[in-house]
Structure formats: structure tokens, C-alpha cells
Amino acid sequence: MTASPARAQRFREFKMPDVGEGLTEAEILKWYVQPGDTVTDGQVVCEVETAKAAVELPIPYDGVVHELTFGEGVTVDVGTVIISVDTDPGAGPAAAPAANAPQEAAPSAEEDAEPQGRQAVLVGYGAAPSSTKRRARKPQPAVPAQPESASAGIQAELNGRATPPPMITPVPVPAAPAAPVAAATAGRPLAKPPVRKLAKDLGIDLATVAPTGPDGIITREDVHAAAAPAAAAPVGAPVPVAAAPAEPGTVDTARERRVPVKGVRKATAQAMVASAFTAPHVTEFITVDVTRTMKLVQELKQDPDMAGLRVNPLLLVAKAFLVALKRHPEVNAAWDEAHQEIVYKDYVNLGIAAATPRGLIVPNIKDAGSKTLPQLAADLGELISTAREGKTSPAAMSGGTVTITNVGVFGVDTGTPILNPGESAILAFGAVKLQPWVHKGKVKARQVTTLALSFDHRLIDGELGSKLLADVAAVLERPKRLITWG
Incomplete structure (x- = not known):
């Protein structure tokens, strides 16, 4: 219907x-x-x-x-x-859909005549391969049939004018013990798609779950009960006093937690595995004195043209990266496996790796290479704020060409970053720390950081990657190169 x-x-x-x-x-x-x-x-x-x-x-x-x-x-x-x-x-109550319609008070003559009966059908599941009827019919003793009246009764049913059957005293039948799984689910257990998903996430075989829902349907509560049998132990069952440490070589499940991998975290894991095993990574490192850059950051915070904007070391690292990419545009490329081609891009969509409660995401600033420093600061601030609020759109995370990951905010010196899939290079910006450094022939305390550049060795060789990283460091060491090289 x-x-x-x-x-x-x-x-x-x-x-x-x-x-x-x-x-x-x-x-x-x-x-x-x-x-x-x-x-x-x-x-x-x-x-x-x-x-x-x-x-x-x-x-x-x-x-x-x-x-x-x-x-x-x-x-x-x-x-x-x-x-x-x-x-x-305003049109008043409407008839409920067939799937939600309440059951009739009594079966009609046509329902009694159906040999297959009716059964609840679950979305995405279909009818169970069982011939059980909608209402169980109690067994009745054989009664001598009268051919003429029986024929008349059948004809009346076909004409929709069924006569009441003769009153027959039913024979009581002992109730069968409840089976772990409903008989109607002898093929595939009955459960709605969300319940199946829950069982899959919890590692529960639905064939082992005792259903409590109508028509033998397995509910969410049934799955949770199967996942935590200790919590549903019968009265009088022994209660463990304390969980003893597991024997060597065994799994101590009593002191483990399992969380389904889904959403952003699942996509990130799949992307990182794909990137690590398809693009041959090379990572290079350089340590640089960024004292002048840190001083410039403080000056820019007082600049009226930067009022209200987010000014921090990451902003100048991003600008230095863009200047270096302009000097070495061959880095800004992608490998097209299907056509066996290298695609060189005349635009830079600069990705910024952002850690969020839902996992790592990499939104990007479109056409970052064409933006002024105030424009870059505004876009960078908006990107980070949106990511922290969990409102980053899918469009903001597509089309990236290169990425920066700021591991320094966690106090980490550096790392070996993995490429965002489809991109050619990723720059890791480490923590800025006071360190002894030889400056103008004397050992002084200077603000120093370590940069790490990972790149796809299929399209970027060691020379090109080294030149790019060296130029980023050169700009951060002497930020006036933002003007002379930019």
C-alpha cells in the first residue's frame, strides 16, 4: 500500500x-x-x-x-x-502512512484468506523469508465438513460476504520456550539500519542478540545489552570484586575503551594512509634564527593597518612560504596518476592544518599568493576561528595545493609531516625558543625555530625542495626580504 x-x-x-x-x-x-x-x-x-x-x-x-x-x-x-x-x-489529521498504520482490531476475511499473511517490513531490509502470518492462528480440531455449506461459505468470502464460522472451542497448546532469536528471523535478523550500524560499530553479531521489539525486531537497547552482558547479569549471579590484571599475552578488555572511527577522523586516517603509500615522501630540516621576525610581529601588532587582525608568527611564516613559492613555482604542482602528467598550478591555495575536537582538518586560503599581508591576516584569522567552531565547509577544504602545519603551538620542535592528498609540499613550523646562537661572531641568546619540509619526490627533486626550504628560512631570518623578494 x-x-x-x-x-x-x-x-x-x-x-x-x-x-x-x-x-x-x-x-x-x-x-x-x-x-x-x-x-x-x-x-x-x-x-x-x-x-x-x-x-x-x-x-x-x-x-x-x-x-x-x-x-x-x-x-x-x-x-x-x-x-x-x-x-x-490546517487541513486536519491525515491518514498515517501504511508503514505506521495501527493494526486493525480484527482481521478481515481477505486477510484470513491470504496464505502468506502480512509482516512488518523494515526500510532497507525487505520482508523476512518466512511464511508466518500477521496473527497466529490457534490449532483447531478437525470438524466434519458439509460440502454444500462449505462451498457456500467460500463463495461468500469471495464475494466479500463471509458468514461467521461455527463456534469451536480451541484446544490449549503449551507455550513454547522463548528462543534467543525470533523464528521469523531465521534468515537475517530483523533490525533497522541505525541498529545495524550500532551493532557493527560495537562488534556485535545480530544473530546472537535476543530481540525484544515488536514482530521480533532487534532494538538499540537489545544491542547495548548484548554489548554489556555483565551489566545485565541475572539476580544471584556472582559479582566480581575487582578486575584482576590480565595474564601475559591476553587482552584485558575490562580496562579498554573502544570508540568507533567515523566522520572527520575516519576520513583523515584514510587520507593519510593513501598519501603515505602513494606519494614518495622526502623530508628536509633547517634551523633558523627568527629573532628579527619575532620583533617584526610585535611591531605589526601596533600598526594601525593591522588593527583588529590576528598577527602572530604563523602569519609571517605563511607569507615567507608564499614568497619562496613565487621564486620556485615548479613546487606548486600535482601528480596526475591517471594521465601520467604533472599539473603545474598558477595559483596557491594555502592549507592550514587545524586540530579540532572532531579531528584534524586542513581548510585552505584561496589564491593566497595574490593577497596582501593584511588580507592574508584577515583570511587566516577567519579560517582558524571557523575551524575551532566546527563550521568549516567542505568547499573550504577542497582544492589545496600546499599546506602549513604549526606544531610549535604544542611546544614541539619539529616533525615529519605527511602530505595532504593531492598536494606537493607541506611545511612544519616548530616552536620558537631562546637558544644560544652565534650572532655577529658572538654567542648570544637568540629566538630560534626549526622548519621541516616534506615534498612529493615524484615531482620535486632534492635540489628544488632544498632551495624552497632555504628561501623560507632566509625570509624569516631577514624579513626585509618580504619586500625585496616579494
Whole structure:
């Protein structure tokens, strides 16, 4: 039974969109509306997290929220209905959809005549391969049939005028003990897609879960109970006093926590593995005296042209990197495996690695090489603030060409950064520390940092990579080169 055209027009369904570039799923982080709330076209109704970022979704309809198909924390495939809206609530109550229709008080003659019966069907699952009927029929003793009256009764049923069957006293049948899994699920256990996803994340085999839902459906509570059997131990079961350390060579699961890998963290892990095993990395290091650069940072903070802007050492490192790339444009390239070509780019989309509660993301500043220092400062400040709020859009993280990762904010001297997939180089900026340094023939305390440059050796050889890194260091050592080289 399908919904009528009038109902389909009144109740509009909103499906999970592809908010990124070819993404297949997203997790519902938060609902901003509930059933019964009034919504308007363009109103944000929920926040979802894709493999790239957290995104707010607006509803394209006016009306009243009829149903939220999934709860918070559920990962939903793109194209799946997540919310329905009643666009004509003033028209009065409408018949519920077939999937949600209440059961009738008694079976009709046609239902009794169906040999296969009816069974609840789950979205994305289909009917179970069982022939159980909607209502169990109690066994009845054989009764001598009268051919004429039986024939008349069958004909009456076919004509929709079934006569009441003769009163027969049912024979009581002893109740069978409850099976761990419903008989109707002899093939594949009945469970909705979110419950299947939960079981997969927790490592639970649904065939071992005892269902408590209607028609033998496994619920979220059933999966959680199976995942924590100790918490659901029967009364009188022995209670462990304390968890003893595991024997050598065994896994101590009592003192472990498992967290599903999903969203941004999952995408980052996959991207880093792909990058590490496809692009041959080379990393070079250089230690440089940045005392003059740190002094310039303090002067720029007092400059009226930089008022209200974020001025810090990272800003000047980014500018030095852009100046060096301008002097060595062959670095700004990409390897096209499909066509076996090197793609040289006449623009620089500068990525800035940002650590967020949801994982590492790398948004980029579009056409960073063409921006002035105040413009670069404004874009850098906005990029960092948006990332910390978890509002970075997928578009802001696409199309990057090179990246900077500021590990110095964690007090780390340097590292060997892994390339962002599709990019040619990544510069790690370490902590700035006072160190003894030979300056003008004398050992003095100077502000020093270490830079590390990783690059794709397929398109950048050692000479080119070394020249780029040396130029970045030269600008930071004598920042007046921002003018003479820029």
C-alpha cells in the first residue's frame, strides 16, 4: 500500500543531501527541531558531520515537522529520508502512512484468506523469508465438513460476504520456550539500519542478540545489552570484586575503551594512509634564527593597518612560504596518476592544518599568493576561528595545493609531516625558543625555530625542495626580504 498523491504532496520528505564532493554518508550531530515544531523554507533544522566537516542543513519547506526519521548520533546514507514536514497542517489529521498504520482490531476475511499473511517490513531490509502470518492462528480440531455449506461459505468470502464460522472451542497448546532469536528471523535478523550500524560499530553479531521489539525486531537497547552482558547479569549471579590484571599475552578488555572511527577522523586516517603509500615522501630540516621576525610581529601588532587582525608568527611564516613559492613555482604542482602528467598550478591555495575536537582538518586560503599581508591576516584569522567552531565547509577544504602545519603551538620542535592528498609540499613550523646562537661572531641568546619540509619526490627533486626550504628560512631570518623578494 502506497501513500496517495494528495498525501505525498502534503507530507514532504527531506533526504540527506551530498553536502561534500561525492560523500556517501553523514552523522546527525544535533536536531534543532522536534515533531510539532513549525519550520519555514531555509530554516536550519539539524547539524550533520560528514567525512570533511560539520554542516548545518536547511529545510526547503514551510510547515510543521511531522517526523524525525533518525536520532542524534546516527550515521545516515546520502539519499535517505531524515525528516518529513506537513506542509498543510490546517487541513486536519491525515491518514498515517501504511508503514505506521495501527493494526486493525480484527482481521478481515481477505486477510484470513491470504496464505502468506502480512509482516512488518523494515526500510532497507525487505520482508523476512518466512511464511508466518500477521496473527497466529490457534490449532483447531478437525470438524466434519458439509460440502454444500462449505462451498457456500467460500463463495461468500469471495464475494466479500463471509458468514461467521461455527463456534469451536480451541484446544490449549503449551507455550513454547522463548528462543534467543525470533523464528521469523531465521534468515537475517530483523533490525533497522541505525541498529545495524550500532551493532557493527560495537562488534556485535545480530544473530546472537535476543530481540525484544515488536514482530521480533532487534532494538538499540537489545544491542547495548548484548554489548554489556555483565551489566545485565541475572539476580544471584556472582559479582566480581575487582578486575584482576590480565595474564601475559591476553587482552584485558575490562580496562579498554573502544570508540568507533567515523566522520572527520575516519576520513583523515584514510587520507593519510593513501598519501603515505602513494606519494614518495622526502623530508628536509633547517634551523633558523627568527629573532628579527619575532620583533617584526610585535611591531605589526601596533600598526594601525593591522588593527583588529590576528598577527602572530604563523602569519609571517605563511607569507615567507608564499614568497619562496613565487621564486620556485615548479613546487606548486600535482601528480596526475591517471594521465601520467604533472599539473603545474598558477595559483596557491594555502592549507592550514587545524586540530579540532572532531579531528584534524586542513581548510585552505584561496589564491593566497595574490593577497596582501593584511588580507592574508584577515583570511587566516577567519579560517582558524571557523575551524575551532566546527563550521568549516567542505568547499573550504577542497582544492589545496600546499599546506602549513604549526606544531610549535604544542611546544614541539619539529616533525615529519605527511602530505595532504593531492598536494606537493607541506611545511612544519616548530616552536620558537631562546637558544644560544652565534650572532655577529658572538654567542648570544637568540629566538630560534626549526622548519621541516616534506615534498612529493615524484615531482620535486632534492635540489628544488632544498632551495624552497632555504628561501623560507632566509625570509624569516631577514624579513626585509618580504619586500625585496616579494
